[in-house]
Amino acid sequence: MAVLTRGAYADAGTSLDFKTGNWRSTDMPAHVHAAAPCHAACPAGEDQQAWFALLQQHDPKGAWCELVSANPLPAITGRVCPHPCETACNRAALEGALAIHNVERWLGDQAVAQGWAYPVAPPAVDAPVVAIVGAGPAGLSAAYHCLRQGLRAEIFEALPEAGGLLRSGIPATRLPRDVLDAELARLLALPGITLNLRARLGRDVTLEGLRASHAAVLLGPGCQEGKEWSVRGAVPTDLHEGLALLRKFMDVGAFPPGDRVVVHGGGNTAMDLCRLMKRAGAAQVTLVTASGLPGPDTDPSDRINVVPRELEEALEEGIEIIPHASINRLIMKGSKVTGVEIVSLRKFTGKDGHSERVSFGGTERVLPVDLVIPCVGERVSPEGLEAVIQGGYLAPEDIWGRLPQDGVFAVGDARGDRGTVAQAIGDGRRAAMAAAAMIAGTGAPPLAERPTIPASALNPVYYPPSRRTLVPVLPVAERGFETEIEGDIGTAAAMAEAARCLSCGNCLACDNCWTFCPDNAVIKTAELARDGSHYVFDLDYCKGCGLCAQECPTGYIQMLPETL
Amino acid sequence: MTDDTRLSALRQKFGRPPAAPDEPATKAATATEAATEAATARTRQPRFEGLVSGHRACQGCGEALAARLVMEASGPDVMVANATGCLEVFTTPWPQSAWRVPWIHSLFENAPAVASGMEAAMKAKGRNTKVLAFGGDGGTYDIGFQALSGMLERYHNILYICYDNEAYMNTGVQRSSSTPHAAATTTSPAGKDRMGKRHLKKDLLSIIAAHHIPYAASASVAFPQDLQRKVRYAMGIEGPTFIVVHSPCPLGWKHASALTIEVARRAVECGLFPLVELERGSLSNIMPIRHLRPVTDYLQLQGRFSHLFDKDDPRAERERDHLQALADYNIAAFGLAGEGGDDAADTGGHAAVGRGGPIAGRV
Numbered sequence: 001m002a003v004l005t006r007g008a009y010a011d012a013g014t015s016l017d018f019k020t021g022n023w024r025s026t027d028m029p030a031h032v033h034a035a036a037p038c039h040a041a042c043p044a045g046e047d048q049q050a051w052f053a054l055l056q057q058h059d060p061k062g063a064w065c066e067l068v069s070a071n072p073l074p075a076i077t078g079r080v081c082p083h084p085c086e087t088a089c090n091r092a093a094l095e096g097a098l099a100i101h102n103v104e105r106w107l108g109d110q111a112v113a114q115g116w117a118y119p120v121a122p123p124a125v126d127a128p129v130v131a132i133v134g135a136g137p138a139g140l141s142a143a144y145h146c147l148r149q150g151l152r153a154e155i156f157e158a159l160p161e162a163g164g165l166l167r168s169g170i171p172a173t174r175l176p177r178d179v180l181d182a183e184l185a186r187l188l189a190l191p192g193i194t195l196n197l198r199a200r201l202g203r204d205v206t207l208e209g210l211r212a213s214h215a216a217v218l219l220g221p222g223c224q225e226g227k228e229w230s231v232r233g234a235v236p237t238d239l240h241e242g243l244a245l246l247r248k249f250m251d252v253g254a255f256p257p258g259d260r261v262v263v264h265g266g267g268n269t270a271m272d273l274c275r276l277m278k279r280a281g282a283a284q285v286t287l288v289t290a291s292g293l294p295g296p297d298t299d300p301s302d303r304i305n306v307v308p309r310e311l312e313e314a315l316e317e318g319i320e321i322i323p324h325a326s327i328n329r330l331i332m333k334g335s336k337v338t339g340v341e342i343v344s345l346r347k348f349t350g351k352d353g354h355s356e357r358v359s360f361g362g363t364e365r366v367l368p369v370d371l372v373i374p375c376v377g378e379r380v381s382p383e384g385l386e387a388v389i390q391g392g393y394l395a396p397e398d399i400w401g402r403l404p405q406d407g408v409f410a411v412g413d414a415r416g417d418r419g420t421v422a423q424a425i426g427d428g429r430r431a432a433m434a435a436a437a438m439i440a441g442t443g444a445p446p447l448a449e450r451p452t453i454p455a456s457a458l459n460p461v462y463y464p465p466s467r468r469t470l471v472p473v474l475p476v477a478e479r480g481f482e483t484e485i486e487g488d489i490g491t492a493a494a495m496a497e498a499a500r501c502l503s504c505g506n507c508l509a510c511d512n513c514w515t516f517c518p519d520n521a522v523i524k525t526a527e528l529a530r531d532g533s534h535y536v537f538d539l540d541y542c543k544g545c546g547l548c549a550q551e552c553p554t555g556y557i558q559m560l561p562e563t564l
Numbered sequence: 565m566t567d568d569t570r571l572s573a574l575r576q577k578f579g580r581p582p583a584a585p586d587e588p589a590t591k592a593a594t595a596t597e598a599a600t601e602a603a604t605a606r607t608r609q610p611r612f613e614g615l616v617s618g619h620r621a622c623q624g625c626g627e628a629l630a631a632r633l634v635m636e637a638s639g640p641d642v643m644v645a646n647a648t649g650c651l652e653v654f655t656t657p658w659p660q661s662a663w664r665v666p667w668i669h670s671l672f673e674n675a676p677a678v679a680s681g682m683e684a685a686m687k688a689k690g691r692n693t694k695v696l697a698f699g700g701d702g703g704t705y706d707i708g709f710q711a712l713s714g715m716l717e718r719y720h721n722i723l724y725i726c727y728d729n730e731a732y733m734n735t736g737v738q739r740s741s742s743t744p745h746a747a748a749t750t751t752s753p754a755g756k757d758r759m760g761k762r763h764l765k766k767d768l769l770s771i772i773a774a775h776h777i778p779y780a781a782s783a784s785v786a787f788p789q790d791l792q793r794k795v796r797y798a799m800g801i802e803g804p805t806f807i808v809v810h811s812p813c814p815l816g817w818k819h820a821s822a823l824t825i826e827v828a829r830r831a832v833e834c835g836l837f838p839l840v841e842l843e844r845g846s847l848s849n850i851m852p853i854r855h856l857r858p859v860t861d862y863l864q865l866q867g868r869f870s871h872l873f874d875k876d877d878p879r880a881e882r883e884r885d886h887l888q889a890l891a892d893y894n895i896a897a898f899g900l901a902g903e904g905g906d907d908a909a910d911t912g913g914h915a916a917v918g919r920g921g922p923i924a925g926r927v
């Protein structure tokens with residue numbers, strides 16, 4: 001029997017003796033893990049590319065674990081987040097962004113259904129305890145990340161239930177209460193977290209008291225107080241502030257009477273209120289907002305600040321939106337309002353960065369109304385926070401939430417520069433990290449900033465065409481006050497959607513570099529590669545042609561100046 | 565220049581000490597680790613590497629890549645007759661060889677004849693080892709053509725691979741009968757008298773197919789799964805088979821070494837290099853072009869066509885249009901425009917990848 005040469009080995013006397021690596025002139029290939037745009041855009045700090053990669057390996061549990069290393073509440077954010085990740089997704093330049101929020105939600109639901117354990121170890125019995133005020137998403141995330149930092153967390157919540165605005169603000173049609181309850185219960189059951197309900201800062205505990213008894217204090221009280229609203233001094237007697245009205249509706253299930261309603265504002269509260277009132281029977285609901293509607297030319301800072309699909313659904317449901325407008329005058333009959341005068345306006349940003357609203361004379365028109373509802377924002381209720389509040393908010397110094405008082409941090413809406421659940425979750429994580437660093441005496445944690453990879457740095461020819469999965473949505477006629485409007489993506493479609501991920505900036509284990517290197521200078525270290533750890537460059541032979549970098553679909557290979 | 569002065573000149577140029585051929589690599593700690601890891605892993609690559617590193621092909625050489633891909637799909641039970649040309653020269657600088665299979669260097673003109681003898685010898689010894697014959701386009705379209713025709717006519721059990729880089733590269737870029745129309749070479753320079761090569765690229769595949777052999781195909785380095793499927797198919801056939809592989813030459817075509825695959829891909833996607841298969845002289849398969857692109861997308865990447873983009877030369881536009889017409893002719897003649905099916909085993913028309921490697925061929 002003839003003995004054949006098998007595999008890629010060669011003995012002395014072959015060309016392997018000749019190291020062509022010294023032919024490289026200036027650049028050598030290197031693996032560079034840049035940030036995927038979805039990750040860079042995620043306020044909660046998730047690395048979607050990383051968890052999609054695990055889904056591509058048919059490991060949903062691993063994907064969920066990777067996801068919750070940043071965001072412990074995916075079933076919730078998958079339902080309510082305005083998903084800036086999808087807006088940033090590089091696949092938008094091909095056939096459409098990944099349906100990230102649908103898959104995130106599916107993973108969150110899977111974890112609840114399957115009882116997957118959070119990837120946290122119980123903290124030591126004598127671990128330092130951090131006090132957290134408020135059990136909204138910011139406080140809950142902070143508590144969870146304290147555990148991940150090896151600390152204990154004690155939460156003080158004024159209300160009888162945890163959840164903050166997730167419970168008291170966001171309607172069940174968008175966030176079913178059983179989903180909310182299930183995910184929160186799992187988080188709160190983690191050993192190391194203590195939750196004190198009906199414990200109000202300012203009444204039951206004080207900031208100074210908490211500072212004395214705990215290793216650090218994280219403040220996440222949200223914004224509970226509606227801002228005053230009046231038009232040139234006129235305040236109707238039957239004025240209802242938006243968030244209060246919404247909360248009341250959540251409790252008693254009814255709105256004040258009125259057939260023609262005008263809502264003034266441009267955020268989630270305004271949008272939810274419009275839709276609920278329409279469903280509750282108002283004949284005509286109009287939203288007057290100073291912002292613009294999303295469009296190809298809309299400046300992001302001008303775009304109405306609501307979840308994109310909520311806006312679409314609202315339009316479907318017959319909500320009328322008057323963009324770039326404000327209420328100029330109330331037309332009163334006695335102390336009751338009967339009409340509003342609307343005027344067109346635009347926001348302009350001045351040289352100093354401050355925006356200014358300019359209304360355009362001659363565009364005034366009058367709408368007859370029965371009810372005007374302001375939804376112009378809320379601020380922090382000062383109770384118990386007198387020492388730290390500044391201009392209505394807690395306004396910390398930096399992204400870590402540090403307040404001037406030693407060991408006190410502010411997170412979530414209360415900061416005054418936030419407004420989404422994902423931002424609150426990101427704040428909770430950062431503040432927990434900063435608190436842990438402070439307790440350990442190591443200063444601020446390092447900021448791991450990686451450059452973000454743009455679509456132009458990918459080589460798209462290798463991605464098979466694939467359209468975005470569309471999930472079922474409840475028809476307008478069937479939308480009520482309980483049933484969830486957006487449907488579940490389902491296992492098969494979630495996995496198919498994950499396969500669409502381009503793996504921006506991180507190795508896809510596609511073998512292209514290994515296949516295309518004319519000098520066999522790319523070596524595989526595993527028979528079946530899963531990620532970038534399974535390829536190495538053999539710089540003894542690499543001639544520096546740059547082919548691998550050019551044909552790498554994901555931009556994971558870059559030609560960099562020689563370092564040898 | 566002594567070795568020492570040469571080395572120090574290189575050091576000055578590149579700002580680092582290049583290892584001499586026989587010098588053990590001296591590297592920084594991490595690089596050493598990387599090199600050690602690579603060196604150990606190199607002996608256990610999950611593929612057959614019949615052509616190993618250390619060969620002297622230029623940076624980004626399409627021919628070196630094509631040959632390795634062919635060896636991977638055909639080896640290890642093969643032996644090779646290799647005509648004179650770049651492939652022969654850069655793989656076998658005495659006393660080294662990059663080949664891991666029995667390999668014979670023939671003359672420029674007679675690789676098919678030498679391969680015929682090798683095949684007859686194998687037959688006489690009762691061995692099944694498949695004989696491969698390799699030649700460049702010069703060695704195949706031109707000087708070895710007669711020997712090749714004889715090999716096909718005598719019906720030897722040989723797979724002949726032509727590495728088509730569209731000129732005599734090893735001797736410094738002279739035109740061959742495979743050089744495309746209007747390409748500049750040292751013997752068809754662009755200038756006052758003519759716009760590069762006056763004549764057309766020879767339709768060799770039709771001539772080969774006219775020998776009524778079982779299988780003749782064209783392939784491209786830009787579509788490695790398709791190329792390797794064709795090699796495996798030919799390996800399974802008892803009798804003469806032929807594959808011409810489009811293999812860009814960064815030096816001769818004058819494009820950046822990183823663009824070898826991009827150039828090859830565009831040649832296919834514009835229709836100038838159709839990927840087709842012919843069995844017993846009849847067209848049996850084509851690779852559909854999903855996204856047709858204009859020939860200028862292909863031409864503009866290459867210096868050998870740069871005269872076609874001279875704004876002041878009225879002939880430039882005419883020649884560009886001529887090449888577009890040639891591409892359109894191919895597209896119509898072979899019916900190249902189309903989508904292709906979505907059969908996972910079908911490599912046609914895409915080089916799509918997913919986690920874990922190419923998608924084509926996955927079940």
Ligand SMILES: Cc1cc2nc3c(=O)[nH]c(=O)nc-3n(C[C@H](O)[C@H](O)[C@H](O)COP(=O)(O)OP(=O)(O)OC[C@H]3O[C@@H](n4cnc5c(N)ncnc54)[C@H](O)[C@@H]3O)c2cc1C
Nearest residue numbers: 134136137138158164165169201222268412413419420421
């Ligand atoms: C109607 C509505 C719809 C929304 N829709 C969306 C959406 O679709 N997507 C999205 O991303 N965001 C949405 N938001 C915004 C989002 O809900 C908030 O950004 C987020 O909840 C802020 O989290 P937080 O933890 O900072 O504050 P909160 O959620 O407000 O939680 C604060 C918690 O602190 C408690 N607390 C307050 N004061 C004290 C005290 N003195 N002592 C003890 N406890 C105290 C409160 O009771 C509360 O539980 C919406 C908001 C509203 C009002």
Ligand SMILES: Cc1ncc(C[n+]2csc(CCOP(=O)(O)OP(=O)(O)O)c2C)c(N)n1
Nearest residue numbers: 648649650672700701702703731732733734
């Ligand atoms: C009879 C003969 N004439 C000329 C030469 C010189 N010669 C060696 S290689 C070569 C060109 C090879 O061109 P091609 O076959 O296209 O291969 P490439 O180098 O382009 O890969 C020539 C002309 C030779 N070796 N023998």
Ligand code: SF4
Nearest residue numbers: 038089090501502504
């Ligand atoms: S394709 Fe994947 S990695 Fe790239 S931005 Fe979209 S989700 Fe993120």
Ligand code: SF4
Nearest residue numbers: 517542543545546548
């Ligand atoms: S393809 Fe190979 S030789 Fe070229 S730069 Fe990459 S590793 Fe080096």
Ligand code: SF4
Nearest residue numbers: 507508510511513552
């Ligand atoms: S070419 Fe493929 S395998 Fe190689 S680094 Fe890029 S993504 Fe990873």
Ligand SMILES: [Mg+2]
Nearest residue numbers: 700701731733
């Ligand atoms: Mg040639």
